[in-house]
Amino acid sequence: MTLTGLLFVLLFFIGLALTLARHPIYGLFTYIAVFYIHPPSRWWGAFLPDLRWSLLAAAVTMLAIWWRLPADKTRPPWYSTTPAKIMIAFVIWYWIMYIWALDRELHTIGGVLITKYLLVYYMVYRLIDTSDKTTAFLFAHLLGCFFLGFLALGAAGGDRLDGVGGPGIDDSNTLGMHLATGVMAGAMLALHWRGWRQYLVIVGIAFALNTLVMTGSRGAFLALVAGGAVLAWLRPPSYKRLFYAFAALGLLLFAYVASEQFWNRINTVTANEQKMDSSAQSRVEMIRAQFAMWSKYPMGTGHRGSEVLSARYLESKYLTQFGARSSHNVFMTVLVEQGIPGAIMSFILIAWVARSLRELKRQSRVKEDPARDIQAAAIGGALMVVMIGGLFADFSKCEVQIWMFALLAGLLHPSTASDLVPKSIGDAARSRGYDQRAAQRVR
16 A cells, blocks of 8 residues: 555545544545545555445445434425425436336446435535535635646646546546636635635636646636626625736636647637537537437437437447447437436526526625625536536536535525534434433423
8 A cells, every 4th residue: 555545544534533423524525535536546546445435435424414413493404405306306207217218227327326416415415504614615626626736737748638537527528617616616715715725725726727728628618707707796796806806817827827729729619610620510410419319209318328329310420439429518418318307307407596696696785795695606606617518518417516506505595503513423322312302201
């Protein structure tokens, strides 16, 4: 075992011990750390046992929530929030579709993934219930992007950056989008914080932007611009001057790190059909093919159905060396693979996000709350990044959007309860027993 691997294992089990001994939130942050570090993707991970690190962290966190975290009566239960209702319905529909899925093995993999995301939503909503915790989560997200940016400095050269992130964020398009959501969080934290934390946030933003450029993702660039517009709309009025000063600084920083190759790729976004590069042209053809797929399978084809059917609907020159083509548009992915019911649920979720952000903006006009407004802008900007980026790549199952849905729901329903969490498992058991005896006396 290498020294790096030994340090990871030590910190990992310390995090789990704190989860059981002090508070489940340590388990959530351990899970987030594993998401970014992901030992199997690092060279030193080959010397570690395969313990399914993320699954173990999530399992211990769920156990700690059930064992020692009483239900908060001051906020709605997690399952009554709109994102949870949509996700529960989506999971049920997903497993029903197993009956007619074109590739049941692939569909099972997708079903397990979205079921896992439902549990992730539950953990984030239950544990991130105050303003300070929301800020800490956004900061942890930025630190993770900072870490990926650090790894990218030592990555092998090439036209585009791949393989730096872990599962789900290892390709250039998804990595670029994910980093852009981290920039949204960092931009708002830089406005709100002062001192060493502000400096650290600025450095994290710089690393994230540099790595985004290395991905060469046109979709991530456009998503970054759209997310910045949401930040400008939702930022606290009292931070207006500082916001535009930092925005100008960010533009200069981005222009400095952007390469000529990157700008050449961005210029193809506005090209006509004759001047499109092969990648852009193949995406246009894939969308046309997906409309044909949907007309034949209106109730969905199952997970990766677009890829399974691509060889029937596309010319061979648009297929990869494996004889297939994956989807590069979230809406078309959902429409083809989950059918009309999936598309309806997606639109309902988008409408909820828009309505929630408008409500937070209205509340800000009535009474400004800088901390909450900063968080709303960061979350809204990140979700806009995912949505716009999803027009150019398939982000229908990216995990960062699940985090942001849970944070937004928590922002709408913050906890007002006092801290009743016991300090140890023994205290938790005694407290649970006391509550049960008290309930019996009342009856």
